[in-house]
Amino acid sequence: MASSHLLNSSSFLSKSNSASPHHHRYPCPTILCAATPSITSPPVLPPSAPPPGLSFSAKYVPFNSISTNTPTAESYSLDDVVYRSRDGGLLDVQHDMDALKQYDGHYWKTLFDSRVGTTKWPYGSGVWSKKEWVLPEIDDEDIVSAFEGNSNLFWAERFGKKILGMNDLWVKHCGISHTGSFKDLGMTVLVSQVNRLRKMNSPLVGVGCASTGDTSAALSAYCAAAGIPSIVFLPANKISMAQLVQPIANGAFVLSIDTDFDGCMKLIRQITTELPIYLANSLNSLRLEGQKTAAIEILQQFDWEVPDWVIVPGGNLGNIYAFYKGFKMCQELGLVDRIPRLVCAQARNANPLFQYYNSGWKEFSPVTAKTTFASAIQIGDPVSIDRAVYALKKSNGIVEEATEEELMDAMALADSTGMFICPHTGVALSALMKLRGNGIIGPNDRTVVVSTAHGLKFTQAKIDYHSGAIGEMECRYSNPPVSVKADFGLVMDELKKFLSERR
Numbered sequence: 001m002a003s004s005h006l007l008n009s010s011s012f013l014s015k016s017n018s019a020s021p022h023h024h025r026y027p028c029p030t031i032l033c034a035a036t037p038s039i040t041s042p043p044v045l046p047p048s049a050p051p052p053g054l055s056f057s058a059k060y061v062p063f064n065s066i067s068t069n070t071p072t073a074e075s076y077s078l079d080d081v082v083y084r085s086r087d088g089g090l091l092d093v094q095h096d097m098d099a100l101k102q103y104d105g106h107y108w109k110t111l112f113d114s115r116v117g118t119t120k121w122p123y124g125s126g127v128w129s130k131k132e133w134v135l136p137e138i139d140d141e142d143i144v145s146a147f148e149g150n151s152n153l154f155w156a157e158r159f160g161k162k163i164l165g166m167n168d169l170w171v172k173h174c175g176i177s178h179t180g181s182f183k184d185l186g187m188t189v190l191v192s193q194v195n196r197l198r199k200m201n202s203p204l205v206g207v208g209c210a211s212t213g214d215t216s217a218a219l220s221a222y223c224a225a226a227g228i229p230s231i232v233f234l235p236a237n238k239i240s241m242a243q244l245v246q247p248i249a250n251g252a253f254v255l256s257i258d259t260d261f262d263g264c265m266k267l268i269r270q271i272t273t274e275l276p277i278y279l280a281n282s283l284n285s286l287r288l289e290g291q292k293t294a295a296i297e298i299l300q301q302f303d304w305e306v307p308d309w310v311i312v313p314g315g316n317l318g319n320i321y322a323f324y325k326g327f328k329m330c331q332e333l334g335l336v337d338r339i340p341r342l343v344c345a346q347a348r349n350a351n352p353l354f355q356y357y358n359s360g361w362k363e364f365s366p367v368t369a370k371t372t373f374a375s376a377i378q379i380g381d382p383v384s385i386d387r388a389v390y391a392l393k394k395s396n397g398i399v400e401e402a403t404e405e406e407l408m409d410a411m412a413l414a415d416s417t418g419m420f421i422c423p424h425t426g427v428a429l430s431a432l433m434k435l436r437g438n439g440i441i442g443p444n445d446r447t448v449v450v451s452t453a454h455g456l457k458f459t460q461a462k463i464d465y466h467s468g469a470i471g472e473m474e475c476r477y478s479n480p481p482v483s484v485k486a487d488f489g490l491v492m493d494e495l496k497k498f499l500s501e502r503r
């Protein structure tokens with residue numbers, strides 16, 4: 001554990017960031033060329049390993065063919081602009097596993113470990129350090145990266161011990177990242193692919209998405225970095241101020257639409273069939289290739305030991321599948337010998353997957369999502385429902401839910417032990433508290449809670465909670481400031497009161 005703790009230190013990130021000045025977009029400046037290897041040279045390899053042939057490849061196949069394990073003749077190049085299979089189903093990126101299997105688990109572990117924290121474009125990124133498993137065929141100079149990933153895996157010692165009687169609880173802080181959510185992981189992949197297509201003279205005029213906030217923030221930042229126009233459909237008055245200002249600041253064309261997320265999603269899908277705008281929603285399976293690297297990174301940070309549980313908050317449900325896929329690839333390619341059990345955590349106000357799970361997977365019905373503080377998962381008709389069900393069945397997974405009060409209390413409790421998490425992470429922690437409570441998760445189980453966004457995006461929710469200003473909610477862990485006149489005696493009185501209560 002000591003060694004994984006070292007890896008947790010995000011200090012190497014600043015090093016990577018400062019030395020990754022998007023040099024692929026400029027004529028190669030001499031200083032950079034001297035400091036980094038030629039951008040067309042192959043990845044640095046462990047000395048004992050054979051050089052990889054340039055034979056790694058990936059293509060789109062119908063997700064059905066994977067979930068039902070039936071071979072199909074239907075497939076598309078990743079350079080095609082296609083989001084759905086012929087029968088209207090989901091697509092999935094399928095890697096040439098036989099080619100990847102030419103190298104054993106030890107080779108991949110050593111290769112990935114050798115890239116962590118380096119400044120080598122683009123392999124210092126947590127996503128592109130796994131490039132052969134993500135987008136093997138893209139040229140390094142077409143990649144649009146902010147050296148995302150490599151996020152802190154935090155040992156939640158005090159929260160685990162004090163609140164849950166657990167000593168092996170970890171929070172994967174994916175939200176401490178370029179735009180403040182784990183959506184950066186997938187967006188670097190999608191925007192890189194669009195960048196490649198545009199260089200190949202594709203007619204794409206821009207990239208568009210509907211968003212509950214974080215997708216649009218990530219899309220607009222990566223597009224701005226590459227000079228690609230971004231178009232964002234947001235549900236009016238349903239996202240946080242911080243999330244709204246991100247695409248505005250990054251120069252996106254922002255349409256604030258008088259509907260909910262599901263309404264925005266429907267519109268953008270219609271629009272992208274009419275106009276040459278690339279669809280950036282997670283219907284687009286490219287993004288999941290980047291998201292899945294968070295799972296690989298968790299294993300890497302544990303020195304390739306497999307945790308017992310991984311808990312992910314779910315809305316549109318692409319991510320629960322992305323985590324499964326990342327873990328599964330590590331197992332299939334011999335890096336680990338098993339995968340963790342997955343838990344998908346939903347807000348009760350937007351819980352179609354939880355209801356489906358509770359029916360024994362009998363009947364799925366979309367719901368109308370009600371307002372939740374976990375606004376990024378306020379989704380009633382999840383696009384990736386089939387992906388989620390597959391991932392949960394294959395990982396012996398569980399679905400839990402959290403009420404508004406539960407998720408806000410969990411967030412406040414976590415914050416009181418030194419974290420500063422978002423409400424979605426509060427949903428995941430509530431799920432953990434329930435599964436600990438009923439004994440399904442044991443006191444010594446190594447458990448990872450995926451933290452999906454930065455708490456600073458959700459200050460208003462925290463302010464409301466700590467001022468006890470939320471309708472019916474007791475806000476029992478609120479910690480409001482004490483107002484006092486600028487008078488020595490009065491200040492002393494308050495302090496004495498505080499200190500005596502502490503004793």
Ligand SMILES: *Cc1c(COP(=O)(O)O)cnc(C)c1O
Pocket residue numbers: 181182183214215282313314315316317318319320376377422424452453
């Ligand atoms: C997108 C998102 C999620 C959920 O991911 P899905 O793939 O939509 O299930 C959770 N938390 C945050 C902060 C997000 O932005």
